[in-house]
Amino acid sequence: MTITIQIPVKPLDNPLAAEVVGLDLNMDLDDQTIADLHKAWMAYPVLVVRGQQDLTMERHLEYSRRFGDLQRHTVKEILHPEFPEILVLSNRGRGGAQPINNGGAYWHSDITYEDVPPMGSILHGLITPPEGGDTLYADMTAAYDALDDATKAKLEGLKAIHTYRTRYEAMMNAGVRPVKTEEELSQWTEVIHPIARTHPETGKKAIFVNEGFTSRVEGMSDNESRDLLEHLFEHSTQDQFVYRHKWQQGDVVMWDNRCTMHRATDYDLSQERSMHRTTVRGTRPV
Ligand code: OGA
Ligand code: MN
Secondary structure, three states: OEEOOOOOEEEOOOOOEEEEOOOOOOOEEOHHHHHHHHHHHHHOOEEEEOOOOOOOHHHHHHHHHOOOOEOOOOOHHHEOOOOOOOEEEEOOOHHHOOOOOOOOOOOEOOOOOOOOOOOEEEEEEEEOOOOEOOEEEEEHHHHHHOOOHHHHHHHOOOEEEEOOHHHHHHHHHOOOOOOOOHHHHOOOOOEEEEOEEEOOOOOOEEEOOOOOOEEEEOOOOHHHHHHHHHHHHHHHOOHHHEEEEOOOOOOEEEEEOOOEEEEEOOEOOOOOOEEEEEEEOOOOOO
């Protein structure tokens, strides 16, 4: 049976985010509901659905596929062995994946180090610690809009280089990621994306560089590049652009990777924190 619902959307404490109320993602949602949800998602790049404790992996995958094809992360150790389109972000290695303690503890947008980065990610909080372990989201459209005209003009046509290799090697050397051979590491080449990206659906411009994976600005000296990137990171993560999600068990948070960044925050590692993420394919940034 498929159901139609009118979806009430409740804005949260930053205009970036809203909660969708009264939805059960285990149900077969009809096309109109998915179209409404898609519309809400484009209006609120961070969309929260609470109370999904009973969402199964199969239904999480099915729901995610309504928004596009899914992609697998290239680090196979953190994929669910049975459902490899699910990335397991768990400090206990739930379901047989490699445990990770510090996933995404730096500002980033998912997988910008690929030529075609994902449009969105859909994260299901299975077990969340009693305190801490919040996720912060930054509104890169609002951050772009707030730049002065000279900076906007300067970014026009500028491109930046993104790579996973530097980040992965640092995590590997810190002992928090599986050891990879030189051949495996060399799969993560450098890719180039515009710094001011135009959202393919809303047409709005957003800053598209991140601390996690952006290594430098193309065609600039090291110093100039570092200064510009540091300025953009600092500017975009100011309080007025940030929504803090405090997890409750069963929350599903879906975010648009094309116009947001996010980062995990600390928590007591003796507490379990386990999440499942699906990742929806995107288009080449322009
Ligand atoms: C992610 C991620 C942050 C968190 O799932 O992509 O970066 O708080 N998560 O778990
Ligand atoms: Mn992430």
